[in-house]
Amino acid sequence: MLAYLFRRLLYVIPIALAVSAVCFSLVYLGPVDPLMAVLPPDASLELIEQLKAAYGFDKPIPVQFAKWVARAAQGDLGTSIATGRPVNSELARAISNTFVLAFFACTFGFTLGLALGFVAGYFNGTWIDKLVTSFAVAGVSVPHYWLGMVLVIIFSVFLNWLPATGMGTGGSGDWAWDWEHIRFVILPAVTLSVIPTAIITRTVRALVADILSREFVSALVAKGLSEAGVFWHVVKNAAPTALAVMGIQLGYLLGGSILVETVFTWPGTGFLLSIAIFQRDLPLLQGTILFLALFFVFLNLLVDVVQTLLDPRIRRT
Amino acid sequence: MSAVAADIQSAPAAPAQGYWRAVASRLLRDKVTVVCALVILGLILMAVFAPWIAPDDPLKSSIFKRLQPIGTQGYPLGSDELGRDMLSRLIFGARLSLVMGIVPVLCALGIGSLLGITAGFMGGRTNTAIMRTIDVFYAFPSVLLAVAISGALGAGVLNAILSLTIVFIPPIARVAESVTTQVRSLDYVEAARASGAGSFAIIRVHILGNVMGPVFVYATSLLSVCMILAAGLSFLGLGTKPPLPEWGLMLNTLRTAIFQNPWVAALPGLMIFLVSFCFNLMSDGVRAAMDVTR
Numbered sequence: 001m002l003a004y005l006f007r008r009l010l011y012v013i014p015i016a017l018a019v020s021a022v023c024f025s026l027v028y029l030g031p032v033d034p035l036m037a038v039l040p041p042d043a044s045l046e047l048i049e050q051l052k053a054a055y056g057f058d059k060p061i062p063v064q065f066a067k068w069v070a071r072a073a074q075g076d077l078g079t080s081i082a083t084g085r086p087v088n089s090e091l092a093r094a095i096s097n098t099f100v101l102a103f104f105a106c107t108f109g110f111t112l113g114l115a116l117g118f119v120a121g122y123f124n125g126t127w128i129d130k131l132v133t134s135f136a137v138a139g140v141s142v143p144h145y146w147l148g149m150v151l152v153i154i155f156s157v158f159l160n161w162l163p164a165t166g167m168g169t170g171g172s173g174d175w176a177w178d179w180e181h182i183r184f185v186i187l188p189a190v191t192l193s194v195i196p197t198a199i200i201t202r203t204v205r206a207l208v209a210d211i212l213s214r215e216f217v218s219a220l221v222a223k224g225l226s227e228a229g230v231f232w233h234v235v236k237n238a239a240p241t242a243l244a245v246m247g248i249q250l251g252y253l254l255g256g257s258i259l260v261e262t263v264f265t266w267p268g269t270g271f272l273l274s275i276a277i278f279q280r281d282l283p284l285l286q287g288t289i290l291f292l293a294l295f296f297v298f299l300n301l302l303v304d305v306v307q308t309l310l311d312p313r314i315r316r317t
Numbered sequence: 318m319s320a321v322a323a324d325i326q327s328a329p330a331a332p333a334q335g336y337w338r339a340v341a342s343r344l345l346r347d348k349v350t351v352v353c354a355l356v357i358l359g360l361i362l363m364a365v366f367a368p369w370i371a372p373d374d375p376l377k378s379s380i381f382k383r384l385q386p387i388g389t390q391g392y393p394l395g396s397d398e399l400g401r402d403m404l405s406r407l408i409f410g411a412r413l414s415l416v417m418g419i420v421p422v423l424c425a426l427g428i429g430s431l432l433g434i435t436a437g438f439m440g441g442r443t444n445t446a447i448m449r450t451i452d453v454f455y456a457f458p459s460v461l462l463a464v465a466i467s468g469a470l471g472a473g474v475l476n477a478i479l480s481l482t483i484v485f486i487p488p489i490a491r492v493a494e495s496v497t498t499q500v501r502s503l504d505y506v507e508a509a510r511a512s513g514a515g516s517f518a519i520i521r522v523h524i525l526g527n528v529m530g531p532v533f534v535y536a537t538s539l540l541s542v543c544m545i546l547a548a549g550l551s552f553l554g555l556g557t558k559p560p561l562p563e564w565g566l567m568l569n570t571l572r573t574a575i576f577q578n579p580w581v582a583a584l585p586g587l588m589i590f591l592v593s594f595c596f597n598l599m600s601d602g603v604r605a606a607m608d609v610t611r
Contacts, residue, residue, distance in 0.1 A: 014449075015453060018456075019453060019456045022453060022454075022457075026466070026468075029470050137597055137598065138594065141545075141590060141594040142590050142594075143545045143548060143549065143589045143590060143593065144545075145549060145568070145586075146583065146585075146587075146590065149582065149583060150583055152575060153580075153582075157576055157579055251458055252458045252459070255458025255460055255461035256461065258461070259549050263572070273464065273465075273468070277468035277555070278554070285465075285468065285469070289461065292458070293458075293461065296458055296461075300456070
């Protein structure tokens with residue numbers, strides 16, 4: 001087991017390096033010189049050279065990459081071209097805001113998904129199952145950025161119950177766990193949770209239905225085990241897969257928050273990403289994508305390890 | 318049960334022709350799938366014949382007729398923030414939206430299955446090289462990868478299609494690789510090789526026939542995701558450029574109008590939802606119809 005964990009851990013290193021290379025090379029995909037976005041059109045050649053040297057763009061590409069990785073490994077992601085502030089501090093604030101959003105979205109979505117999945121699995125084939133399944137199909141089909149707009153139309157425009165955009169009066173740096181702030185997170189969190197909820201519902205429903213149809217469940221019932229006792233066995237058998245799906249969904253949720261954060265102008269990583277793209281702020285773009293991708297790699301690792309600990313039969317190489 | 322007996326049981330009883338006929342007849346009996354296919358077909362026809370169907374020019378704006386509500390004289394579905402006819406824009410918007418939602422999956426189906434079959438059939442180092450490269454792209458959540466690539470490339474329809482193709486190649490290649498690896502070790506492939514068939518003959522006759530079914534079913538399930546992502550890229554301003562009508566972009570420009578005319582603003586999203594919902598149900602139907610064990 002330890003050897004497996006060690007190998008799995010080692011495998012993260014080449015992946016992380018390759019992910020960094022992809023993030024880094026994004027700069028060279030673009031048609032525009034990143035410095036042109038900040039330079040005045042009549043900038044002198046001397047000034048351009050100075051700025052290039054300041055940002056390290058005058059070195060050969062492999063050298064730039066090596067330097068960038070070395071500094072990123074030490075936690076320095078460079079300086080934002082647009083604001084002149086370190087990418088780290090911009091990113092740190094955005095990450096904490098996205099985590100607040102993800103926390104509410106996960107709590108709501110995972111609970112609902114698990115509950116609906118178990119109910120549909122237990123009532124496999126009945127009208128309850130059909131209702132839940134259609135809800136899940138609708139959930140994976142709905143463009144969530146549009147659903148966000150519809151929720152704003154209903155709850156902000158017509159009912160005037162919840163705020164439509166933003167994070168509260170204090171702005172992006174001032175989050176507190178009270179109702180004054182939580183009312184702002186409800187609509188974006190519900191919007192963000194729709195896809196994970198639907199996917200978890202589908203997976204858990206199929207899992208539970210499959211487990212209930214196995215012979216050991218009939219044996220447990222036959223020997224007179226209580227409903228609750230059988231349920232506990234179902235939970236134990238469903239847990240590894242369900243946890244894996246939830247872990248991956250958390251990653252997708254963080255990576256995919258850009259659309260929801262745009263709809264609700266929530267100042268998180270997704271919002272930062274769209275700023276970076278439209279201001280062509282490449283250090284910020286690279287840094288944000290690198291953080292989100294590495295977090296996803298780490299989450300995948302965690303899921304694999306937890307899954308293997310729960311069920312030693314599953315070992316991925 | 319012995320392996321041979323299992324093989325005989327799982328083999329289709331009738332020749333390949335009969336299998337596809339059975340799939341077709343099962344699909345035709347599935348009402349949900351038929352209705353969804355008809356809706357999609359109708360929308361494709363609507364997109365193709367847009368100039369003849371649309372009541373008005375989708376680009377003609379009017380300062381005096383901005384944000385008319387649904388049902389206004391001359392504007393059956395209202396008008397947008399520049400006074401353009403919503404119905405005509407929705408009809409013309411189907412063109413770009415459907416192209417951006419379908420073409421990436423088709424391209425990825427071609428490239429991804431080529432990569433996957435090559436990796437699965439060759440095995441060894443080729444397999445490692447291809448599949449490990451693909452693992453790297455798996456390390457990105459799909460929305461993030463699409464946004465990152467098209468953000469770096471710059472806004473534009475072709476760039477959006479390119480970035481979505483890159484997003485969908487890895488999952489398709491993985492499915493193609495795993496099925497090819499399974500099929501490659503089956504006895505009849507060995508028999509074909511022993512009787513002197515070359516690699517290309519084996520791939521063409523034995524591998525393609527067995528691999529493309531599951532890969533195709535998997536690709537249909539990506540259509541709805543692609544539709545949502547493509548419109549999402551346009552919604553972020555990374556796809557189509559204004560004033561061209563496209564549902565995602567329309568949703569974005571109308572976002573400012575939700576306080577004046579909410580229902581008109583929500584219309585383009587309803588179209589995206591409709592298409593993606595139909596794609597999803599169709600994919601479920603195709604999967605069920607192609608499942609021989611049922």
